[in-house]
Structures are given as C-alpha cells and as structure tokens.
Amino acid sequence: MPDPLHVPASILVYVGLDAVGDGLIKLPFVRALRSAFPKARITWVAGKGHTVFADTLGPLVRGLLDEVIDEADIGSHPMELLSRPLSGRSFDLIIDTQRRGLTTLILRRIRHRRFISATAGYLFSDIRPRERTRPASMIGQLMQLAEAAAGCPVEANFPLPRDPAIEAEAERLLPAGPRYVGLAPGAGGRWKCWPLERYIALAAGLRDAVPVFLLGPAEAEDWAATIRAALPHALLPLQQASQLTPMLTIALGRRLAAAVTNDSGTGHMLGAADIPLVSLFGPTPANKFAPLTRRAAILRAQDFGGEAMEAIPREAVEKALSQLLL
Structure with missing residues (x-):
C-alpha cells in the first residue's frame, strides 16, 4: 500500500501525445494508477500533440482520469524554463512518462511536492523504483513509474467503465x-x-x-x-x-x-x-x-x-x- 503520509491528492501525468495504439497500450498504467490512488484527482496532460483520451478513447478512461488536457504545448521550448507551465497550478505528484532532459526540466517548473521521472536514470526524480533496470516494454516502463509512485507493486485491476x-x-x-x-x-x-x-x-x-x-x-x-x-x-x-x-x-x-x-x-x-x-x-x-x-x-x-x-x-x-x- 502507498505510504499514508505521502498519498497524493492530486496527480499530473505528462505524455507527449497518444495515438490510438499508444492509448490502448497505456490503459493498464491508467488502471494501475487509479487502483493505487482511488481518491486522487488525476490529470493527464498531452504536451506535444493530441491524446486519444480526449476523444476516441475518452469513454474508456471515464472515472479513471479526472481531467484531460489536450495539446497543451508544454515541454518543447527552452524559454518555458523561465515560467510556470499550466498557469501556476500545483500538484502533489507529477509523473513524467518521457525521457527528454529539457522536457523533464520544464515539467519540474510546475509546482509540485514530489516528482517522478526516469530521465537520465531517475537523476531528476524525487522517488526511485527499487528495480532500476529499464523494462523492455512500454507498459513495463510505465508500470515501473506507477510502482515508484505507490512505493509497492501495483496491479492494473481497476475496472474499466461499462456503458x-x-x-x-x-x-x-x-x-x-x-x-x-x-x-x-x-x-x-x-x-x-x-x-x-x-x-x-x-x-x-x-x-x-x-x-x-x-x-x-x-x-x-x-x-x-x-x-x-x-x-x-x-x-x-x-x-x-x-x-x-x-x-x-x-x-x-x-x-x-x-x-x-x-x-x-x-x-x-x-x-x-x-x-x-x-x-x-x-x-x-x-x-x-x-x-x-x-x-x-x-x-x-x-x-x-x-x-x-x-x-x-x-x-x-x-x-x-x-x-x-x-
């Protein structure tokens, strides 16, 4: 179980973009996050393009994600290091799912309590997974981030919504x-x-x-x-x-x-x-x-x-x- 002293009330997950295939691959990660943090407000941010969680796959993450920010234009320009992205909003936990150094540094400018990123071998991360070896699969890499956030093994067992x-x-x-x-x-x-x-x-x-x-x-x-x-x-x-x-x-x-x-x-x-x-x-x-x-x-x-x-x-x-x- 997550450490009760550090259970986040708000979580930001940053991705570059999500095509349909990406979104389907990432569904277990979304389910695992919601299972680990059932009461948190989870915001999904696509910083460099479109996420299908904003439309095509939106029904699949209803109740799993609380907010989807599409095409946010965050994480590409060095001048962003001089500002506070997302209009100064703050989050208890930020999970950076990509590995580009500039983007990671820009994301750290968003106000937060804890930050998780695998960039440069978790160099910029406040939390590190127990197993630092990089999994081969995309979903394995994402689940490693979820486990680091929870402080324990996680399972993608939160039920998907049913219409x-x-x-x-x-x-x-x-x-x-x-x-x-x-x-x-x-x-x-x-x-x-x-x-x-x-x-x-x-x-x-x-x-x-x-x-x-x-x-x-x-x-x-x-x-x-x-x-x-x-x-x-x-x-x-x-x-x-x-x-x-x-x-x-x-x-x-x-x-x-x-x-x-x-x-x-x-x-x-x-x-x-x-x-x-x-x-x-x-x-x-x-x-x-x-x-x-x-x-x-x-x-x-x-x-x-x-x-x-x-x-x-x-x-x-x-x-x-x-x-x-x-």
Whole structure:
C-alpha cells in the first residue's frame, strides 16, 4: 500500500501525445494508477500533440482520469524554463512518462511536492523504483513509474467503465449460452498477420466452442466472405454491430472464453477485457508490444526458427489455446 503520509491528492501525468495504439497500450498504467490512488484527482496532460483520451478513447478512461488536457504545448521550448507551465497550478505528484532532459526540466517548473521521472536514470526524480533496470516494454516502463509512485507493486485491476447500451449490444451479438473463442486475424500491416488460412483451420478444429472473428472494416472487406464460406457457423459480430468502437470490442471480449490475436490494437483491446489471450509475434518484438493481461501465452516466430509470422505452426497455437481454455 502507498505510504499514508505521502498519498497524493492530486496527480499530473505528462505524455507527449497518444495515438490510438499508444492509448490502448497505456490503459493498464491508467488502471494501475487509479487502483493505487482511488481518491486522487488525476490529470493527464498531452504536451506535444493530441491524446486519444480526449476523444476516441475518452469513454474508456471515464472515472479513471479526472481531467484531460489536450495539446497543451508544454515541454518543447527552452524559454518555458523561465515560467510556470499550466498557469501556476500545483500538484502533489507529477509523473513524467518521457525521457527528454529539457522536457523533464520544464515539467519540474510546475509546482509540485514530489516528482517522478526516469530521465537520465531517475537523476531528476524525487522517488526511485527499487528495480532500476529499464523494462523492455512500454507498459513495463510505465508500470515501473506507477510502482515508484505507490512505493509497492501495483496491479492494473481497476475496472474499466461499462456503458449499459454497449453491454446490451455485446449481449445481442454474442448471446449467453455458447462458449465463444475469439480470433483476431488482422493487424496494422499484413506482415504482422499470421496467415488467415491458419486462423480458419484453427477455428475449424475448435470443439465445444463457437469461433468469433473480430474484423475491422478493411479486413472484413478482404476476408469476411472467405471466412463465411469456410466456416458457416462462425460469428463476425463487428460486421453486425450498429457502430464500431473500442468499448464494444472490449465488451465482446469479456464474453469470450479466450482469444488468439496478432500484434494489433484489437489484441490490446482484448487484453483490456482481462481474458486469456494467445498473442502471436513475428517481425515486431513481443517483449516490447505484448498486451498486459492476467493469463497469456506469447508465441514468437523466432522460437520456431523464423522471423515471419508463417514460422509459427498451427499446432503450437492450438496447444497454447487449449491450455488457456482448461
């Protein structure tokens, strides 16, 4: 538990910017902060660009963040060292999530009681983590900052908000009763995708479970007809949804017994659903981009003698999935 003498009432978290992928990766950090400091007022500041927590992913952080300051224009100009950013506001705790020295020095100009930053090996930080080795993953680095703030290990277990209308839509698309297994064959680039025919073969081999393919609009255009022809009993709920949102994908994820995914935004949405997850990696490093979830199996092409996603054998994915379904 955090030291009761130093529990902050107000926290500022500084980021440069957040694209959708960044925001999804950072969700466990936001959840861990709120879990560690349930009564604090948490302000999220995007100093050098736009944060999707101000719009696209805003519904996912409702109740976790109290304030989002978008495109604040803080942390880039040396002349800021002569002023007090944020109009002289003060915070009990500032968490600097970036590592550029000038930006860190500018942030220290904001009035605060304690300051945490990994810049220059925590040289400018009032608090340092017990383990100073830099984690490979972005989320690992952020969780290290959260643990330094709390003074103890933290968990990303604060529940995400649920919209009753979206939960009802998820129930309509995946009604209670069957056991569902999710399959997310898409990614930001096809070179990150395990072959679609292997996803189809994996789905065809499922026993006592209904395959659920989660396809984005572009993937559906290319793949939906192929999947429906090969697997008439498979469900494609996002293609039946009234509106596509990350919250709906997460709500659908909660209705799955487990899922298989590439390195993708959908993978991080399913990680946010806290379900057992098989994550497949090839050209991108798993130790940097793997979703954070309670039960996971990470399969890398390199473990099977290759670099491309095709190196991952179907049998290995089947085995990992069956173990998670036990």
